[in-house]
Amino acid sequence: MKKTVLIYGLILAILAFVLDYFDYRYHVRELDIEFYILFIAVIFTATGIMVGRKLNKPGNETSSFQRNSKAINFLGISERELEVLELVAEGLSNKQIAGQLFVSVNTIKTHLSNLYEKLEVKRRTQAVEKARSLSLIK
């Protein structure tokens, strides 16, 4: 991020320098200011797209996934259920989830049953799919 800003400033400086140079060297500026504008515009549109992409790209810490809390509350999904749901989404079996959360498999099943009802689905794969589409999980 800091690097991005630095590069941005650098490009700006270089451009100013280059344009200044052309300006005083040939004195053609008056003839084609539109050309200058176009040039700068294109350069910086490209820069902007690059910056935007960097800001947007998945895996970037600053890239935003924020949980849809409204939906979670609306559906009445509890903290624990959400926790289980996330582990399901990672592909763990009920047994593995139970081990990871230090509870019995039966408990996991209960959580999942409740979850399925709240999400109006029948299978874990559907639950994951729906939860993803609702941004309940990433």
Place this chain on the structure above:
Amino acid sequence: MKKTVLIYGLILAILAFVLDYFDYRYHVRELDIEFYILFIAVIFTATGIMVGRKLNKPGNETSSFQRNSKAINFLGISERELEVLELVAEGLSNKQIAGQLFVSVNTIKTHLSNLYEKLEVKRRTQAVEKARSLSLIK
């Protein structure tokens, strides 16, 4: 997309006009070309970011998901297997998949078994997770 390009051109034209106007009106251009550059640069960086965002945002048809064909080939995953995998990712049961592809449930199971071996996973949820992380499916 077409609209985006149009707006881009429009901003460009307006900017040229505005600058021209200031130029001929006050004749201050020689004093602060850096200011002009900065101005245009900022405007178009912003434009670029917006354009980039539009291009990137999920749900946009032009937003690019392209299948990781290299990985698919490397792993030796067939066309049919991929098809099954996608339906699994949508949360369908083996029976539903079988119905949709007009084959028997056993065939689906075979495809999935082969798929699991190729992806080195044990469960359908893991397969989906891994396939997603490898961009085999969206």
Place this chain on the structure above:
DNA sequence: TGAAAAATCATACTTTCGGGTGACTAAGCT
């Protein structure tokens, strides 16, 4: 045309999931 790869299906068996039901405990609220 003939071998290899992909797709199909079956049978048998094991494991995992999911539904239904009931119950107990702890925490929080009124």
Place this chain on the structure above:
DNA sequence: AGCTTAGTCACCCGAAAGTATGATTTTTCA
């Protein structure tokens, strides 16, 4: 103190998923 909610667990049973093995048919392609 009584009520509600969340979390925990158990048992049963049937359905779905997954494993293993073997076999047949299609497609592909050298």
